[in-house]
Amino acid sequence: MEKGTSFLFSGLTFNRKKFSGDFERFKEKKESNDLLSNEASLIESRNSEMDEITMPGKKRKRKAMFSEPVEGFNVFKSSKSAAVTEENNQTEDEIAQGKKELYRKMERDALVRKKHNIHTSGSNVPSPLQDFAELKSRYGCKRYLIRNFAELGFKEPTPIQRQAIPILLSGRECFACAPTGSGKTLAFVCPMLMKLKQASKDGVRAVIICPTRELAAQTARECKKLAKGKKFYIKLMTKQLVKSADFSKLHCDILISTPFRLQFAIRKRKLDLSRVEYLVLDESDKLFELDLVEQVDSVVKACSNPSILRSLYSATLPDSVEELARTIMHDAVRIIVGRNEEGKLLALRQTFAESWNPPVLVFVQNKERAKELYRELAFDNVRADVIHADLSQIQRENAVDNFRAGKTWVLIATDVIARGMDFKGVNCVINYDFPDSAAAYIHRIGRSGRAGRSGEAITLYTESDVPFLRNIANVMAASGCDVPAWIMSLPKKKWKKHRPQRDAILTKPKDEEE
Numbered sequence: 001m002e003k004g005t006s007f008l009f010s011g012l013t014f015n016r017k018k019f020s021g022d023f024e025r026f027k028e029k030k031e032s033n034d035l036l037s038n039e040a041s042l043i044e045s046r047n048s049e050m051d052e053i054t055m056p057g058k059k060r061k062r063k064a065m066f067s068e069p070v071e072g073f074n075v076f077k078s079s080k081s082a083a084v085t086e087e088n089n090q091t092e093d094e095i096a097q098g099k100k101e102l103y104r105k106m107e108r109d110a111l112v113r114k115k116h117n118i119h120t121s122g123s124n125v126p127s128p129l130q131d132f133a134e135l136k137s138r139y140g141c142k143r144y145l146i147r148n149f150a151e152l153g154f155k156e157p158t159p160i161q162r163q164a165i166p167i168l169l170s171g172r173e174c175f176a177c178a179p180t181g182s183g184k185t186l187a188f189v190c191p192m193l194m195k196l197k198q199a200s201k202d203g204v205r206a207v208i209i210c211p212t213r214e215l216a217a218q219t220a221r222e223c224k225k226l227a228k229g230k231k232f233y234i235k236l237m238t239k240q241l242v243k244s245a246d247f248s249k250l251h252c253d254i255l256i257s258t259p260f261r262l263q264f265a266i267r268k269r270k271l272d273l274s275r276v277e278y279l280v281l282d283e284s285d286k287l288f289e290l291d292l293v294e295q296v297d298s299v300v301k302a303c304s305n306p307s308i309l310r311s312l313y314s315a316t317l318p319d320s321v322e323e324l325a326r327t328i329m330h331d332a333v334r335i336i337v338g339r340n341e342e343g344k345l346l347a348l349r350q351t352f353a354e355s356w357n358p359p360v361l362v363f364v365q366n367k368e369r370a371k372e373l374y375r376e377l378a379f380d381n382v383r384a385d386v387i388h389a390d391l392s393q394i395q396r397e398n399a400v401d402n403f404r405a406g407k408t409w410v411l412i413a414t415d416v417i418a419r420g421m422d423f424k425g426v427n428c429v430i431n432y433d434f435p436d437s438a439a440a441y442i443h444r445i446g447r448s449g450r451a452g453r454s455g456e457a458i459t460l461y462t463e464s465d466v467p468f469l470r471n472i473a474n475v476m477a478a479s480g481c482d483v484p485a486w487i488m489s490l491p492k493k494k495w496k497k498h499r500p501q502r503d504a505i506l507t508k509p510k511d512e513e514e
């Protein structure tokens with residue numbers, strides 16, 4: 001999955017002739033984009049200064065410089081001294097100053113990305129947000145939105161919000177991979193509200209497609225909360241609406257729907273999506289699965305406005321999704337946030353904060369990780385306990401007794417220590433660390449729903465586990481799970497005790513450790 005293909009969407013292969021229409025429209029957008037603040041415009045104009053400085057008649061040179069992946073400090077790798085020409089009227093000092101400022105900005109951006117574990121690829125990626133206040137200073141964000149963030153208790157943007165919002169506000173398309181619960185909804189709703197500015201009666205202007213009705217309803221609720229105080233027409237495509245609305249008269253700024261209902265409305269009810277300016281595909285990995293992809297495709301086609309801005313969000317980014325994304329997007333930026341271990345902790349926290357059904361048994365790879373996870377959950381007031389090999393037999397038995405008696409709701413364990421222990425009435429098993437064999441997987445999930453009761457099993461995985469996903473797919477399918485098609489199409493791999501080196505389970509930044 002991680003390809004290190006930093007030149008993805010970089011524009012190196014951009015065919016100007018073929019996409020001349022798009023090229024023109026991006027140019028237009030840039031000129032008419034009145035949301036860009038002074039600072040952003042300054043950056044834009046500086047970039048175009050560099051454009052002129054480095055490349056009169058030498059476009060490749062400029063591309064090499066701006067296509068470099070802006071990650072870590074690699075940004076300076078290919079920065080070459082600029083050629084000075086007679087054609088521009090700048091002095092060498094001015095050019096040097098401009099370059100210096102540009103490098104400073106790139107360094108600042110790289111630091112923010114590094115701190116928040118944001119990885120981007122694509123050309124000329126807009127700077128990530130340092131805080132919500134920048135939305136106002138850089139993009140002229142209206143007060144109601146900032147006020148709503150404060151009322152909802154959002155103090156600072158989450159990593160995906162830091163990077164996706166400026167990209168979309170700069171008129172660029174993006175596809176983003178960020179863990180569950182990382183605030184993706186706000187990441188696409190905020191720029192949408194800012195760009196739409198105010199309610200209009202010009203037909204549907206923005207569409208958000210979600211794979212399930214529940215998610216669509218939740219997104220509509222979030223959207224309304226974020227738009228509070230501003231009269232936008234935000235509509236959820238309910239069964240009622242799809243059957244009875246007169247779509248020719250429907251006032252709708254933002255329409256949120258499943259692909260099925262949208263496709264139905266387009267085909268049978270003459271819903272016109274030709275004016276849609278923003279299209280969001282949420283949970284795109286699910287949307288691109290076989291049973292939905294055709295419906296999604298017809299919606300994407302119906303959104304025929306040539307100036308449309310598309311963005312795509314997902315908690316996983318399998319190659320198949322990335323390939324499909326590429327077919328519908330132009331010069332998009334790829335954002336990957338909080339990959340791996342960090343994402344797992346976030347997902348677990350969200351599960352415990354939202355909907356869960358204790359008692360829950362959580363499996364990790366070794367005793368060190370069991371202790372680390374226990375320390376993290378202890379902060380969240382989750383009634384958790386842990387059993388590991390450093391505890392005495394009595395301590396372990398007490399932990400299990402408390403779990404059985406309902407005094408603790410979450411028990412963290414390793415495979416070894418859990419072997420032979422009877423955990424009756426476990427409602428959910430969470431494989432926090434991917435099992436190291438199919439037998440371990442069966443053993444773990446067999447702990448839930450015993451004696452005829454139904455149970456739930458959640459398995460979290462990171463990139464290093466992906467090659468082994470297929471190995472548990474059959475067991476998942478046999479226990480009634482809907483296994484995504486892309487997992488079924490992976491090759492089976494020999495297990496060889498899959499216990500990868502994982503980052504520690506730790507939310508405290510490393511530089512704060514004593």
Ligand SMILES: Nc1ncnc2c1ncn2[C@@H]1O[C@H](COP(=O)(O)OP(=O)(O)OP(=O)(O)O)[C@@H](O)[C@H]1O
Binds near residue numbers: 158178180186
């Ligand atoms: N900047 C923020 N600060 C604090 N909380 C936030 C912020 N942005 C969003 N949230 C909250 O975080 C929670 C998760 O957000 P959201 O549902 O958008 O995540 P998600 O990435 O879309 O997850 P999922 O994949 O499950 O849909 C929500 O309760 C939301 O209100």
